[in-house]
Amino acid sequence: MLNQLKFESAPVVVTGGGQGIGRSTCEALAELGAHVIVVSKTEENVRETEKILGNMGASCEGHVTDVSDKSQVDALAAAVGAKHDRVKAVVNNAGTNFVKKLEELEEDDWHRIIGIDLSSVYYMCKAFLPMLRKADGGGSIVNVASTFGIIGHPEMPVYCAAKGGVLSLTRQLAVDYGRENIRVNGVCPGATLSPRVKNYIDSGMVDGSIVEELALLGRLAECDEIANVIAFLASDAASYVHGASIVVDGGQTVH
Numbered sequence: 001m002l003n004q005l006k007f008e009s010a011p012v013v014v015t016g017g018g019q020g021i022g023r024s025t026c027e028a029l030a031e032l033g034a035h036v037i038v039v040s041k042t043e044e045n046v047r048e049t050e051k052i053l054g055n056m057g058a059s060c061e062g063h064v065t066d067v068s069d070k071s072q073v074d075a076l077a078a079a080v081g082a083k084h085d086r087v088k089a090v091v092n093n094a095g096t097n098f099v100k101k102l103e104e105l106e107e108d109d110w111h112r113i114i115g116i117d118l119s120s121v122y123y124m125c126k127a128f129l130p131m132l133r134k135a136d137g138g139g140s141i142v143n144v145a146s147t148f149g150i151i152g153h154p155e156m157p158v159y160c161a162a163k164g165g166v167l168s169l170t171r172q173l174a175v176d177y178g179r180e181n182i183r184v185n186g187v188c189p190g191a192t193l194s195p196r197v198k199n200y201i202d203s204g205m206v207d208g209s210i211v212e213e214l215a216l217l218g219r220l221a222e223c224d225e226i227a228n229v230i231a232f233l234a235s236d237a238a239s240y241v242h243g244a245s246i247v248v249d250g251g252q253t254v255h
Ligand SMILES: NC(=O)c1ccc[n+]([C@@H]2O[C@H](COP(=O)([O-])OP(=O)(O)OC[C@H]3O[C@@H](n4cnc5c(N)ncnc54)[C@H](O)[C@@H]3O)[C@@H](O)[C@H]2O)c1
Pocket: 015, 016, 017, 018, 019, 020, 021, 022, 039, 040, 041, 042, 045, 065, 066, 067, 068, 093, 094, 095, 096, 097, 116, 144, 145, 146, 147, 188, 189, 190, 191, 192, 193, 194, 195, 196, 197
């Protein structure tokens, strides 16, 4: 099994790799020998992840791309394709939350969040499928959804709808692309201590102790605890996992 976890310099794309779960995923993949293609919308964060991976002695490249913009995703795919021809895996991790009850939610915000959390997955999959098809031993797509794609949460209509959409799209793509040996899976993290979530807690917007109580393990996840599962699904070690969405929530949703 350990050998199947190794990427042997195969290129793997990670969106939202500039911080949080995405950066930890880049680190996990780098440890496993992938050539990590770090994609994020903020230049500073992309460079910082590149630096961290470089210090690990890993092979990587950074791209500043807003994945909610189809033309930017197509330009990214063209740049990656010109250099690599094939990619082993795509991790669609970029995403963000938005808290507002439906009656107060403006149409622009609805479309913006759907663009970041859901349309980006469509753009990325469409642009990278030709390169995933050529992957040695089969390609893999890992979509990062959320427990809030499975259960409701107060005042998060657009986030819950988008993440539910990601889970449904994951299943559907598994139906269409399994026969081409492209595995498609999802991950549903529970509350995880990324910089964004730390900020919510530190600013008092979220009561960290309530979130801790919800998880049966009594704490929030560290980013690498989510990243480990993403990296496993991206690798050949998960060769018979297809169309699944793995809940990684410390037991939040079983009670
Ligand atoms: N942290 C949690 O508690 C939690 C729980 C469930 C699901 N998730 C999901 O995990 C993923 C990562 O979350 P996180 O908490 O690490 O977030 P984060 O905000 O800490 O990091 C997200 C990264 O994605 C980048 N990004 C955002 N929008 C982008 C865009 N349009 N194009 C390119 N890059 C973009 C950001 O610049 C940042 O580097 C998200 O999809 C999120 O919905 C997180």
